[in-house]
Amino acid sequence: MFLGSIIYNKRREMNLTQIELADDICTQNTISKIEKHNTAPTVNILIKICLKLNLSLNDVFSDFSSRDSVEKESALDKIEHDALSFKLNEIDQKMSSLQGKLNNNDMKQYELIIGIVEYQKNNIDESLFTLDKVLQLTKSANDDIYTLLAYLFKGLGYLKQSHIDRAQYYFQMISDSFEEKLEIPNANELEVLFLCKTLAKSFIDMKLYQKAYRFSHCGLNYAQRNHTSYFLDELNYSAACAVKNDPDKKDQYDDYYNLAYYLAKFNQNKNLLKEINH
Template sequence: MFLGSIIYNKRREMNLTQIELANDICTQNTISKIEKHNIAPTVNILIKICLKLSLTLNDVFSDFTTESSVKEESALDAIEKDVLLEKISDIDERMSSLEGKLNDNDMKQYELISGVMDYWNKNYDVSLFDLDKVLQYTKSAGDDIYTLLAYLFKGMNYLGQKHNDRAQYYFKMITTSVDEVSQISNASDLEILFICKTLAKSYNIMGLYKRSYDFSRCGLNIAQTRHVSYFLDELNYQAAYSIKDDNNEKQAYQDYYNLALYLAKSNKNESLLAKMR
């Protein structure tokens, strides 16, 4: 079932007219076009519709599939996904079960996972060593997602150690590829949005708010275009944080903040909710 049909059916179930649903959200014509599958709503409008219709994001996104979700997910892909989502309780055991079963092409992903795990566990020096091995396997090719993820985590390692200049060096190496990152053949939606939200957060930490806002918006636009919901709460929060002191963006700040709060509650993202209390 398509998004427009989900909204149409729920609206009819609640005995709402298109005008009633559109009130304080958008125009009746916009609701009509969404229900007829003529346009896709912005994330902002979609979330307001969800709130009024008591729909969750899972309700409206569950029927969309991406290329990466259609193809069979390998064991390494599944592990990498959990690691990027910081679901790491059983990763060591799952990685051990793959020893001796990997080919040369798998090794860059295997070493990336190892480097990310060491980063989450604050083993920064070991993490940097693993990430350098990733770059050896990819030959630092800018069109390989594992090159960009290795640069990202090297930058995060240095940022965590307060070496902001080194962190910016690696983040800028990603920035040169950001316009093409969505076209990288071996990149999943999760990986792309992880890069966007992490760069947005990192630039906010460094006080580079314009760059943070740009990457927040980049991630939100990609999520809207591809109908995926990874990190929407954090992307909206980073967008809000980057403009919180701009007197010309007070309404935009409130919109991003409210969306982030709603999404964080929906996702039970306790770490983000703690920041927002």
């Protein structure tokens, strides 16, 4: 998994775009997937990339030689997955077991998970404090998924405290960082779609329906392009809510609503089914 990070960092260091790196090697989409850790290249492609970036194969694979490092990264990713899925059982124990075993690059993800858990426990002030630590670690870089997730949960925290203006500020920071393709180099599908579905739901709650539709629609398109099914029920429901009162989009509303209902039933998403039936 560290392969993508090495290539991404070296490409940026050499001021190359993904298109420039891909030239005569592969497609830009392939480079994007490699950098997001979603796919491993063939040996032929990997050799060409290394030659272009002045990397050796040992440079690329050096961190794979440590089984413990892979296991720790994998464990941290699994814990983040649980946190974003609101599965808090034993998450404190799992986090405690990683203390003292993580390197500096892991700490922004580690602190983000703590901030998410504090938010879900309704410890909003503690969550906001921890999320500020994440932003210090990422230097608020807008192309870092941990920056954007920290903004998201800060916005959610302020929303819970009824500080609507502050919430909108952080949501707008994410919106300004997003492009239609939602390409964030160090993000995985779950993180991108969690951002989309949570922003869409938050904008619905604030009656900002155009923004809600933008993020639900972007999320649905992203899921289709990447052949993933995370949060499709919630994304469709937010899209339905966003166009509900638009007489020109009645057919779209029916499609979104019906898809949301059947997907929620299939996924046994009881909370969403309750909201839909209400």
